[in-house]
Amino acid sequence: MADQIQEFNDYRAKMNEVILDKQNKVINRLFNLDTNTYAEGALSTKVKEMLGLVSSMVLRCDDCIKYHLGKCHEQGITTEEMYEIFAVANIVGGTIVIPHTRRAAEYWDLLMNN
Template sequence: MNERILEHDNQVVRRFFALDTQTYRGGALNQKTKELLGLVASLVLRCDDCISYHLAQCREAGVDRDEFFEAFSVGLVVGGSIVIPHLRRAVDFLDRLETMPA
């Protein structure tokens, strides 16, 4: 879908997408850490689409199950019990990701 969105000649949209891409590149913080930060922020904001996206990106960056659960615990503590339904869906999606070839 990103390609379809970017087909339209809109500089604001293109620049925002470019900023997003640049933000998650390694720098003082490596890509793995930045994706974990994105995952925690998505949990706290309760955005299931964002959570799924960052779970997949984290997996590609080499995050293991123990690291995922530590990140989940941070999101839960910061976001509170309202995060629990999103955490359930996150673990379900993670389970499905882990059965797919890397």
């Protein structure tokens, strides 16, 4: 189970390096903007990760969902909080988000049991 988490994180890191090494100004600035968006500010990093997760679920991006689940786990979000986040995502995104909620719940369990 922990292998799935490590595999996801390793692949993401490897491919980010490949992409950033090409030194495309626009892509590098976009990645930097993304990083800075989630930094502590008027909103805490915890709140920002929860917002990122809801947005990712509504947009139905499974890689983004896994990434934000991992960050939420790092922020100490509880399972009770996580299921409220799932509820917000489903009410905003509609029933089309349910399959992504299933995969998110499965990945959350992996994170919590790792």
